[in-house]
Amino acid sequence: MRLKVLGSAAGGGFPQWNCNYRLSRGVRKGEQGFRARTQSSLGVSADGRDWIVFNASPDIREQIAATRELQPGEEGPLRASPIRAVVLTNADVDHIAGLLSLRERHRFVIYATARVLRVLAENSIFNVLDGELVERRELALNVPTPILDCHGRPTAIVVEAFPVPGKVALFLEDAGKAEEGFGTQEGDTVGVRIRQEGRDAAALYVPGCAAVDAGLKQRISTAECLLFDGTVYTDDEMQTAGVGTKTGLRMGHLHIAGSDGSMALLADVAPQRRIYVHINNTNPILDENSPEATAVRAGGWEIGHDGMEIGL
Numbered sequence: 001m002r003l004k005v006l007g008s009a010a011g012g013g014f015p016q017w018n019c020n021y022r023l024s025r026g027v028r029k030g031e032q033g034f035r036a037r038t039q040s041s042l043g044v045s046a047d048g049r050d051w052i053v054f055n056a057s058p059d060i061r062e063q064i065a066a067t068r069e070l071q072p073g074e075e076g077p078l079r080a081s082p083i084r085a086v087v088l089t090n091a092d093v094d095h096i097a098g099l100l101s102l103r104e105r106h107r108f109v110i111y112a113t114a115r116v117l118r119v120l121a122e123n124s125i126f127n128v129l130d131g132e133l134v135e136r137r138e139l140a141l142n143v144p145t146p147i148l149d150c151h152g153r154p155t156a157i158v159v160e161a162f163p164v165p166g167k168v169a170l171f172l173e174d175a176g177k178a179e180e181g182f183g184t185q186e187g188d189t190v191g192v193r194i195r196q197e198g199r200d201a202a203a204l205y206v207p208g209c210a211a212v213d214a215g216l217k218q219r220i221s222t223a224e225c226l227l228f229d230g231t232v233y234t235d236d237e238m239q240t241a242g243v244g245t246k247t248g249l250r251m252g253h254l255h256i257a258g259s260d261g262s263m264a265l266l267a268d269v270a271p272q273r274r275i276y277v278h279i280n281n282t283n284p285i286l287d288e289n290s291p292e293a294t295a296v297r298a299g300g301w302e303i304g305h306d307g308m309e310i311g312l
């Protein structure tokens with residue numbers, strides 16, 4: 001099984017279009033130790049031919065342009081794509097807006113939880129994906145689901161979605177329910193366990209996660225590779241950077257650093273390959289030469305970047 005990080009940044013990308021914080025400025029200037037990153041997405045394939053895209057980011061067109069494997073084969077028919085399915089882990093803009101770029105009458109399948117499918121159903125703009133061509137299939141929670149293409153043929157990739165502590169998409173927050181997670185319900189945010197049919201080796205992809213509980217730790221301890229929420233390094237980072245008022249937890253993202261951060265909480269369970277993805281443009285680990293990036297690497301973590309490949 002091959003995994004390819006298509007986009008390693010959080011919503012906004014790196015640099016973000018309107019951001020003038022030192023990190024976005026650094027990458028714009030091409031400073032040493034900085035690399036540009038597109039928004040959150042992962043490609044997975046069992047055979048290198050059929051691909052499943054996990055989360056369709058607003059940058060998907062650019063990501064396909066940068067990824068030979070996701071382009072039509074040179075000898076293929078006039079309209080073709082190796083993308084057989086899109087799996088969604090939540091309904092955030094950075095994970096669903098790219099669906100709109102996948103119109104043009106290509107047949108594929110969308111897999112998502114009932115909660116996320118409801119968001120697509122309630123926003124009629126997604127009808128640009130003709131239901132005759134783009135089937136929407138429910139991803140049941142806590143059950144291994146073989147990902148099938150539009151003809152019902154196996155892609156040999158099996159996905160198990162499991163709920164993680166998180167938050168309903170920003171544009172669906174119910175301000176009147178601030179005390180109850182802004183209306184967040186089970187299935188709004190999931191992690192996925194990904195493996196190839198007939199093999200045990202699994203990758204866990206969890207781009208959004210607000211807390212580490214015993215269940216999550218147990219799942220992580222049985223995976224060979226972990227791609228985990230690396231949105232913020234410290235919870236109050238957006239405030240100290242002066243670019244925003246929200247904490248990481250308010251956005252549904254657990255910070256990396258500190259005794260209550262993901263690096264410490266997962267130290268005894270995370271597998272050899274542990275990679276931070278969904279990295280926000282305020283996160284100091286985006287500067288490869290920063291003390292924070294050094295600390296993360298010393299903790300055994302890799303800092304995800306676009307084009308990063310993992311073989312399992």
Ligand code: MLT
Binds near residue numbers: 093170
């Ligand atoms: C998030 O991950 O918190 C969201 O993508 C934020 C957003 O919708 O911009």
Ligand code: MN
Binds near residue numbers: 278
């Ligand atoms: Mn996001």
